Amino acid sequence: MKTVTAFALAFFASSLLVFGQESNEEKSNEQKSNEENAAQQAEREENAVLKAERELADAYLNSDADGIARGVMEDYTLTNSTGKITTRAHDLDEATKKDPRYDVFENTGMKVRVHGNTAVVTGQTRTKGVSGGKPFDSKFQFTDTFIKDAGRWRLLAGHVSKLGWGTRLKPKSSGQNP
Numbered sequence: 624m625k626t627v628t629a630f631a632l633a634f635f636a637s638s639l640l641v642f643g644q645e646s647n648e649e650k651s652n653e654q655k656s657n658e659e660n661a662a663q664q665a666e667r668e669e670n671a672v673l674k675a676e677r678e679l680a681d682a683y684l685n686s687d688a689d690g691i692a693r694g695v696m697e698d699y700t701l702t703n704s705t706g707k708i709t710t711r712a713h714d715l716d717e718a719t720k721k722d723p724r725y726d727v728f729e730n731t732g733m734k735v736r737v738h739g740n741t742a743v744v745t746g747q748t749r750t751k752g753v754s755g756g757k758p759f760d761s762k763f764q765f766t767d768t769f770i771k772d773a774g775r776w777r778l779l780a781g782h783v784s785k786l787g788w789g790t791r792l793k794p795k796s797s798g799q800n801p
Contacts (some may be wrong), residue, residue: 675776686726688718704785723754
């Protein structure tokens, strides 16, 4: 009888181990599936943010005030390369006047980070065109902050720094050795 009881307990214990192992495998597979779904969702959001950034670049290139209005929040601000803070109203006014007129408005090297309903995009922008009758051709480093507003990514704030200003001038030689 003791042998039968021992076998029964051993069988019961091994059954629990097998079921427990299957349960862990199921959890592991479920966890992997959830992680894959989360990664796919993150990639979709990143692509949606980059699409919104490209649409805005096209709107500025084409002086499309309606496109700009759709893409930027009502309380949008930009700190431009001279440190001046401009607003949505300013950008819409420029688009309406078509000054500046862009021949090129191109973003490159963009990287996006999404955190919930907020996203930050960094990259470089090249602009070329005419402003106030004077031609320009400039490159900038930018940081844009987007928020998801009613299911659509819209620009809340931006900051640009002009590239190429970091060149140091060499001091004139006084003819003396240091």
